[in-house]
Amino acid sequence: MVTKGLFIRVEAKPDKVAEVEERFKQVVEIVRKEGKAVAWFALRLGPTTFAIYDAFRNDADRQAHLDVNGPALRAAGAELFAEEPTIQHIEVVASLLPGQ
Numbered sequence: 684m685v686t687k688g689l690f691i692r693v694e695a696k697p698d699k700v701a702e703v704e705e706r707f708k709q710v711v712e713i714v715r716k717e718g719k720a721v722a723w724f725a726l727r728l729g730p731t732t733f734a735i736y737d738a739f740r741n742d743a744d745r746q747a748h749l750d751v752n753g754p755a756l757r758a759a760g761a762e763l764f765a766e767e768p769t770i771q772h773i774e775v776v777a778s779l780l781p782g783q
Contacts, residue, residue, distance in 0.1 A: 685780065686722050687745045688773035691756070692728075692737040694765040700731055703763050707733065710752075717751060719744040722780060731765070738775060745772070 695703040707725035714723045714737070722738040739745040749770075756768055 684783075685740060685744050685775045685778040687739040688772045688775050689735070689737040689745060689749070690773050691737075691768050692771075693704075693733050693735075693760070693763075693768045695733060695763060696765050697730045697731055699763045703733055706759065706763065707735070713752070714748075717748065732771040738778065738780075748781040 693703065693756065694770075696708060704725075704727070711725065714720050720737045720739060724736045726734045726736065728734055735743070739748065753770075760768055
């Protein structure tokens with residue numbers, strides 16, 4: 684059962700939008716191999732605004748995911764993002780996933 688999540692919002696530099704989108708398409712494979720997230724989405728919220736939503740079974744998986752991927756997100760930020768990403772810890776109160 685999913686109980687925890689992350690909502691990460693990023694604002695791409697206007698000339699880096701295509702790179703941010705491509706990077707997110709590549710990151711999905713890294714997250715899949717890591718095996719901590721039950722669900723993972725890269726979202727486009729506006730012309731330069733993106734978000735990532737991750738869902739996890741527990742806080743330990745969420746924290747392990749952040750520990751591994753947080754530094755890479757921050758490193759990409761200087762090059763690709765107009766400002767620091769905002770990372771929100773989410774409590775999932777209900778979910779619908781395949782097989783549930």
